Amino acid sequence: MNARNAIKKLGTVGKVNHDAQINSYWAVVGEKVISFYVQNDRAMGFHTKRVGAEADPCTDYYPGMYWPNLTQAIRAAQRA
Secondary structure (H helix, E strand, C coil): EECCCCCCCCHHCCCCCEEECEEEEEEEEEEEEEEEECCCCCEEEEEEEEECCCCEECCCCCCCEECCCCCHHHHHHHHH
């Protein structure tokens, strides 16, 4: 998916935030955070997790789920 289209689509469900250091975008939708990365003007790595859920590298726990596309990630976040 084109990055510009993904940012616009994510903006329809929540306020889009940007982390320029790792070139990721995210928005909070209800109790979930939807995020993705941009590389070569392509959005990829669509991910959802609970607000406040953090990874624990000591136990290999990484919260959330990856989705094949942004539409599925948004639908999953809206259902929760």
